[in-house]
Amino acid sequence: MELADRAIGLLLSVISLSIFTYYTLWVIILPFVDSDHFVHKYFLPHEYAILIPVYAGVVLICFISMFVGYVMLKSKKKKA
Known part of the structure; x- marks a missing residue:
């Protein structure tokens, strides 16, 4: 397993x-x-230099928020 972890x-x-x-x-x-x-010809237009990281950040924040919400709901059910 250590070799696979190193390769990844x-x-x-x-x-x-x-x-x-x-x-x-x-x-x-x-x-x-x-x-x-x-x-x-190997690069996208410069407008995408800002749009791609902004959209990626919004998607990342959404996934983190959903994960935190899921963990909070799951831990709340265990207490009850």
């Missing part, structure tokens, strides 16, 4: 590093590159 940890680290690198290039480096350069 490595996979999550690689995915996180890839997302961080892509987003950093997209938001920080890409505005300084000419708009007719071929690299622009």
Whole structure:
């Protein structure tokens, strides 16, 4: 089981590093590159640089709220 946990940890680290690198290039480096350069076809428009993290944050907050509510309801039923 330890090997599987290490493999999952490595996979999550690689995915996180890839997302961080892509987003950093997209938001920080890409505005300084000419708009007719071929690299622009690999990135979404800049409006999504704000929209995607905001929507992801709202979804994350919703899931956390639902989880906390579920745990509170479950613990309330155990006391009764």
